[in-house]
Amino acid sequence: MPRTISAADIDEAALLSELKHWVEIETPTRDASAVNRLADRVEATAKDAGLEIERTAGTLGFGDILAVRSPRPAGSNEKGILILAHLDTVHATGTIKKDLLLRQEGDRLYGPGIYDMKSGALMALEAMKIAVHTSTHLPVDLLFMPDEEMGSASSRGLIEAYAHNAAYALVVEPARDGGKIVIARKGVAMYDIVVRGRASHAGSRPQDGRSAILAAARLVLELEAMNDAERGITVTVGTVHGGTGRNTVPAECRLQVDLRLPDGETAYEILKKVENLAPLDPDITVEIKGGLSRPPFALSEEGRRLFDHTARLAVELGIMLEGVSTGGGSDGNFTAALGVPTLDGLGADGAGAHTFDEYVFVRSIAPRTALLANLMLTLNGAL
Known part of the structure; x- marks a missing residue:
């Protein structure tokens, strides 16, 4: 049994510093070159951590899709953990200079796309680095999409291809209403x-x-x-x-x-x-x-067991998890519809998605990053 990762194991200062760099690279969905500039930074960070990269050129006018993969034996086809994130935001270029300044006010860190979902995307990458260097039961694939905010038209095929080789799917969209995670979504x-x-x-x-x-x-x-x-x-x-x-x-x-x-x-x-x-x-x-x-993302029995396992891990971090259903869609709809047990809303807590009042609670970032790492360390073939 690998050791449990705690919030104290997360270098919060370094994580927040990197998050600010990500937010400063504004990435409206339709600006493929801007999205790719952030993808370049993500790729360099992942390579420095010894992770494998597969980059798929963008189509339909969108940016590239970036797959960050844990090392695995040649020819291995073991089903693993699929993590879904996106780098695009709804905010136009220039938002950070006028309507939504990057700033911290107490526990709130504001910025365009910081809640939906640059914080969650970075947390997933950091948690993956920690988990892979600790020891994971299952291989891990982390996909960064360029077009989620416009329906993932260019990404859906690759998401579904990875889902066919996934035992579990974790989606790092932002948490809901005080830290709740999403266990079902409407189609x-x-x-x-x-x-x-x-x-x-x-x-x-x-x-x-x-x-x-x-x-x-x-x-x-x-x-x-x-x-x-x-x-x-x-x-x-x-x-x-x-x-x-x-x-x-x-x-x-x-x-x-x-x-x-x-x-x-x-x-x-x-x-x-x-x-x-x-x-x-x-x-x-x-x-x-x-x-x-x-497609609709309904809660399956396997999904319920995945939530229960996650809730137990969260208690050790002082987090009391509650699962909710929401009307908003995400890339988790695709994996759930294929029968992959899926949990969503595993990103940072905060509020103001798609508005000029978008922020994350700084206090949520380290423990929820640790939770992601512990999920990668503890998930195995059967819960």
Whole structure:
């Protein structure tokens, strides 16, 4: 049995110093070169620690995907621990100079992307270095994605490829509501709907027109009626764009729709309803594009055992863990949907994700880094 890592084993000052460097390299998802600059720093740090690197060139206009791997015997195919992190943020370049200055106020360390999720990503790398140099039961793969904030379109294939050789998946998205970790997430679906009618003069020939906005309004009511709080179904028409002027019967209207769905059966039911939406007027056409972008992440029995094991380790560090379900998606949705026991929200505690008030609690970083290291040291083939 390897020795237990404590918060005192974590060089907090060095970790915070490096975290500030990571935050200073602003990495909006669509700026591939900026994301790659941070990936360069991560790669150099991992190589200095004796870890193996596999770097996959970015696609679809996104940055590179970086895999940091523990050394393993040639030809080994033992299933191991997959850790998921991302380097991209929602904040535009320049945020750190104006809207969200990098600063510490008491226990709060502020900065763009510091909570979601540069702190968690760095903590995972530090914990991996400690665990690998101590002695792990299972091989460890740490993936740094460049596009999680925009749905992981370029990363999903590689995540799923690694997941097929994983016994467990740990996701270092930020903790929730005072340090809680995520044991389940809703699936996420997105649709773009285009309603087409026929334009005409609103004053002289209104009878010749077919209002796309009127037809779209009826669809909005149908979509919003699918909301069901008891079942955990959320359907939101987020944007509506239509028409060309106040005196013209509108020929086109576009809707953007977001859905959050608790499980696979519910997802199948609701997505079928959305995709079968049809206008009442035969002169109106509806084009529906989209679908499930992140499958539901339901809590499995194996996932429950993984949480229980993690909670026991946390107690030794003075952390009382609580598991929660959330409507937000992450890359953990992909691993859980493939049957890999998955825990999420293992990053730093804090608040303000995606806002100009984003911060982490400094006091959470060392113990939660130690928790990650202890997970890597204690997970084996069966819990």
